[in-house]
Amino acid sequence: MGSIFNAQQIVNGLQVGSIYALIALGYTMVYGIVRLINFAHGDFYMIGAYAAYGAFYLFNASLGGKTGIVAFLVLAASMAASGAVALLANKLAYKPLRYKPKLSSLITAIGVSMFLEYFFSALPVIGPSYRSFPEIIPRTDITVGGAIISNYVVIDIAVAAILMVSLTLLVRKSSLGKAMRAVSQDKDAARLMGINVEKIISFTFLIGGAFAGAAGLLAGMTYPRIFPYMGIQPGLKAFIAAVLGGIGNIPGAVLGAYIMGLAETFASAYNSLIGEGISFAILILVLLIRPTGLLGEKTADKI
Amino acid sequence: MKKFAIVLLLAIAATSLSVAQDIKIGGIGPVTGEAATFGVSTKNGMTLAVEEWNAKGGVFGGRKVKLIFEDDKGDPAESATVYTKLIQQDGVVAIVGTVMSKCTLAGAPICQAAGIPMITPASTNEKVTQVGDYIYRACFIDPFQGTVGATFAFKNLNVKSAAAIFDLGNDYTKGLAENFKLTFEKLGGKVVAYEGYPTGVTDFKAQLTKIVAAKPEVLYIPDYYNDVGLIAKQARELGFKGPMVGGDGWDSPDLVKIGGKAVENGYFTNHYSPDDTRPAVQDFVKKYTAKFGQKPDALAAQAYDAMYIMLDAIKRAGSTKGTVIRDALAKTNIDVVSGNIKFDANRNPIKAAVIIEIKDGKQVYKATVKP
Numbered sequence: 001m002g003s004i005f006n007a008q009q010i011v012n013g014l015q016v017g018s019i020y021a022l023i024a025l026g027y028t029m030v031y032g033i034v035r036l037i038n039f040a041h042g043d044f045y046m047i048g049a050y051a052a053y054g055a056f057y058l059f060n061a062s063l064g065g066k067t068g069i070v071a072f073l074v075l076a077a078s079m080a081a082s083g084a085v086a087l088l089a090n091k092l093a094y095k096p097l098r099y100k101p102k103l104s105s106l107i108t109a110i111g112v113s114m115f116l117e118y119f120f121s122a123l124p125v126i127g128p129s130y131r132s133f134p135e136i137i138p139r140t141d142i143t144v145g146g147a148i149i150s151n152y153v154v155i156d157i158a159v160a161a162i163l164m165v166s167l168t169l170l171v172r173k174s175s176l177g178k179a180m181r182a183v184s185q186d187k188d189a190a191r192l193m194g195i196n197v198e199k200i201i202s203f204t205f206l207i208g209g210a211f212a213g214a215a216g217l218l219a220g221m222t223y224p225r226i227f228p229y230m231g232i233q234p235g236l237k238a239f240i241a242a243v244l245g246g247i248g249n250i251p252g253a254v255l256g257a258y259i260m261g262l263a264e265t266f267a268s269a270y271n272s273l274i275g276e277g278i279s280f281a282i283l284i285l286v287l288l289i290r291p292t293g294l295l296g297e298k299t300a301d302k303i
Numbered sequence: 304m305k306k307f308a309i310v311l312l313l314a315i316a317a318t319s320l321s322v323a324q325d326i327k328i329g330g331i332g333p334v335t336g337e338a339a340t341f342g343v344s345t346k347n348g349m350t351l352a353v354e355e356w357n358a359k360g361g362v363f364g365g366r367k368v369k370l371i372f373e374d375d376k377g378d379p380a381e382s383a384t385v386y387t388k389l390i391q392q393d394g395v396v397a398i399v400g401t402v403m404s405k406c407t408l409a410g411a412p413i414c415q416a417a418g419i420p421m422i423t424p425a426s427t428n429e430k431v432t433q434v435g436d437y438i439y440r441a442c443f444i445d446p447f448q449g450t451v452g453a454t455f456a457f458k459n460l461n462v463k464s465a466a467a468i469f470d471l472g473n474d475y476t477k478g479l480a481e482n483f484k485l486t487f488e489k490l491g492g493k494v495v496a497y498e499g500y501p502t503g504v505t506d507f508k509a510q511l512t513k514i515v516a517a518k519p520e521v522l523y524i525p526d527y528y529n530d531v532g533l534i535a536k537q538a539r540e541l542g543f544k545g546p547m548v549g550g551d552g553w554d555s556p557d558l559v560k561i562g563g564k565a566v567e568n569g570y571f572t573n574h575y576s577p578d579d580t581r582p583a584v585q586d587f588v589k590k591y592t593a594k595f596g597q598k599p600d601a602l603a604a605q606a607y608d609a610m611y612i613m614l615d616a617i618k619r620a621g622s623t624k625g626t627v628i629r630d631a632l633a634k635t636n637i638d639v640v641s642g643n644i645k646f647d648a649n650r651n652p653i654k655a656a657v658i659i660e661i662k663d664g665k666q667v668y669k670a671t672v673k674p
Contacts, residue, residue: 004513008541012508130529132560141540148542223505224536225529225561233503268500268509272471275509276501 004269007147010262015153015222017261018160022215023238024245024253025167026086026208032184032248033204035102039109040089042235043116044082044209048216049133049226050126051081056134071136075159078217079210085116086209087202095198113235120228133224156218163211164254170207171250180204184248237264240283246296255294325369326362326623328353328613329389331400331410332606333377341402341602345424346372347595348606349399352614355590362618371395375406382406386413396623397421399609402602404428411438418625420616420632424609425602432650437629439650441609441641445475448550448572449482449525451656455570455672456521456548457490459658464493466519468510468534470526472502479525479550495519507534508541515541527552532561539565546570554601559664569661570669575604575641576657578668587640608639642671 023045030038055077059070093112097105121128141150171177182190183200191197219234220226237260245256260279268275286293332345353370361367371393373385382401389395390413398414398421401407407426414421415435422439423431429445432438443451456462465487469480477499484494495517498510514522515538522538524531524547531553538547546568553571562569577588577598587607591599599607612635617623620631636645642655660669 006512006516008512008516009509012506012512015508016506130557130561132532132557135563139540141542148540150540152540219505223533224563225505225533230505265509269513272499272501272510276504 004266007145009265009269011147011149011153013262013265014258015156015261016265017258018156019215019219019222019234020238020241020260021160021254021257022163022211022218023234024241024257025164025250026212027239027242028245028247028250028253029167029204029208031242032250033180034094034098034105034201036094036105037109037239037247038089038094038208039106039235039239040112040116041208041212042231042233042238043113044086044212044231045216045219045234046120046226046228046231047085047116048078048082048213049220049230050120050216051213052078052136052217052220053131053133053226056136060134067137074136075214075217078213080213082213082216083206083210086205086212090202090205095201117228117232126228128228130225130227133220133226135224136221152222156222159214159218160254163214164250167207167211168250176200176203237279240279242293244282244286244293246293249293249295252293252295324366326366326617327369327371327393327395328610329386329393329395329398329400330370330372330606330610331375331382331385331389331398331406332372332402333406334374336377338377338403340600341425342374342377344600344602345400345402345606347591348424348599348603348608349610351591351594352607352610356614362614363621368614373400375401375410377403377406379405379409382409383413386410390414390417390419395419396625397613397617397628399424399606399613402426404431407431408434411435414438418629420613420625420628422609422613422632424605436650437625439612439632439646441612441644441652442574442605443654443656444651445550446478446482447651448656449479449484449523450486451572451658451672452479452523452525452548452550453483453486453490453492455572455658455670456523456546457487457492459670459672460521460546460548460570462492462520462545464495464519465521465523466496466498466514466517467494467523467525468498468500468507468514469524470502470530471499473526475550475552476525476527480523483523483525483548505533507537511538511541511543514538515543520545522547523549525550525552528555528558529561532558532563532566535562535565535569548572551601553661554659554666559661566661567663570658571661572656572672573659574601574656576659576666576668579657579671580668581642581671583638583640604640608641608644611639612637612644642673 026041052074055074059073063070089112093108094105120126139150141148179195179200182195183197187197241256241260242253245252263278264275267278330349332342334342353368357367375382375385402425404426407423411434415437420437422441424441427445432440467480467483470476487494496514500507500510524534531549549571551573554573615637616628616631620627644652644654647653655671655673657671658669660667
């Protein structure tokens with residue numbers, strides 16, 4: 001049992017959880033505002049990874065050596081690219097169906113997801129095959145209490161934490177956040193109060209996409225192999241994390257993501273087949289026992 | 304009726320052969336299509352072998368070889384057509400081909416039914432030679448690499464404990480891992496950790512943490528290069544410093560691109576290396592490069608070998624009759640580019656594999672290991 005429940009496995013689980021958390025945040029935000037499960041969200045993550053890949057080679061040529069600045073620019077590029085694509089997806093695919101039956105948007109989301117995957121594989125500059133992701137920041141290790149922690153683990157957790165805290169502050173403290181909460185509660189009432197609902201929705205997609213982009217960069221750095229279908233699996237896991245935490249609830253998504261990361265790691269260490277299945281077992285259990293998720297509020301219907 | 308037609312055609316072919324004196328051999332490879340580079344190398348390898356035999360004065364009784372090469376386009380349906388064409392229309396006495404297992408599996412039953420001896424240079428699927436007693440292969444089958452990997456780790460790297468990590472959803476990597484474990488334990492070593500992972504994951508740390516905690520001296524990773532790069536990287540991150548061993552799935556320049564420094568001190572089993580210092584290999588590399596303007600890859604070497612094995616059998620048979628050639632093939636004992644070749648009861652070759660080391664980001668020939 002010592003090799004299953006130990007400090008190293010906790011670190012492993014937290015690292016996986018951080019990436020899930022960043023993706024899950026976007027899922028949960030979009031769901032909270034427009035009640036849409038945006039299945040294309042995992043693909044925004046993929047776009048973030050590719051944007052980071054391109055940005056690194058672009059900036060590294062002129063700014064080679066200044067690791068910190070390059071890393072910051074790469075992060076900005078990945079967030080901008082994913083945010084922009086999310087914004088565009090909202091404008092072109094989801095907005096026309098806003099007041100149509102929810103199932104239409106859901107199916108459209110699956111369509112957007114497939115479109116992005118196949119379109120990116122068809123683009124000659126991206127292509128369907130694996131690419132190796134560059135080492136943006138040199139990796140170093142420290143050993144704490146028997147666990148080896150690389151700076152990548154620290155970066156993954158730190159970036160996830162910083163973005164989560166800023167998002168929570170934005171939603172809780174700013175007037176924009178207040179507007180977002182208002183739209184999430186009642187679109188018509190919000191509109192009567194003079195809130196530009198479409199603008200708030202666009203903003204939500206932008207932020208959600210940008211977070212997925214950041215997750216894409218972190219994943220690319222941690223698992224240096226990217227390809228157009230890389231978003232499917234993490235997207236699904238992050239969705240389960242969001243449901244586990246209570247979809248629509250921001251702290252819930254983060255909590256769910258870390259629980260998922262740890263559960264998967266421990267289960268994989270016990271037996272790989274259980275490890276892969278555990279996330280889905282969790283999903284089924286949550287839906288059976290507590291459909292609103294750990295921190296979710298009661299709503300009339302989910303999807 | 305069909306059988307009768309084949310027999311009739313064969314009879315006609317046989318009579319015409321005795322007049323023409325040339326021995327017709329069919330060659331097949333995917334010269335166009337998804338595996339085009341495989342096909343071109345295969346054709347080149349066979350052509351070179353046939354030229355050498357003809358320059359030496361033919362196979363037996365002064366009879367030279369006429370190679371009739373057909374393109375199967377990497378398509379099983381096309382493959383069946385060209386096998387039939389070679390046997391019925393051209394009246395070949397034996398066939399060397401083809402490359403992709405799915406195509407070979409389409410052609411092998413045709414050869415078996417017609418009684419035409421066949422040898423595939425590169426199809427690694429176990430089922431190919433199970434088709435029947437006329438079907439041989441010149442390359443080793445997948446699980447065999449696990450055996451060689453274990454032997455190399457135990458004898459050449461001199462380690463006593465090993466761990467293996469493999470893809471649960473892929474027969475290739477599972478087969479290699481199973482055979483590695485079997486052989487390593489038979490040799491007296493200990494497999495301290497044996498972990499699988501589901502297909503398509505990118506995080507192997509849960510399994511690797513367990514493996515590293517078991518303190519193996521060597522890690523066996525029999526997957527394809529893109530997973531191997533990630534696994535190697537994460538294993539090194541978790542503090543594994545020992546050597547890593549794998550199979551021919553490592554054979555790609557992308558391995559080093561993804562794995563970086565992590566794949567250093569890595570070794571993999573392969574069919575052939577142009578850097579092998581044995582004179583047979585160097586002689587082949589020189590002749591091939593002079594004729595075709597590029598270094599021969601594994602496919603070219605295997606096709607060259609397969610043609611040599613077939614012609615050697617025909618020479619020893621001293622006949623172009625299928626049954627006689629088949630029996631001669633079974634008694635093969637020949638030194639070719641990839642080493643000495645004999646066949647086991649399942650018509651798979653018993654031969655050595657080469658070990659290639661990843662050194663400073665490059666593939667370097669390390670050793671030749673006999674099973």
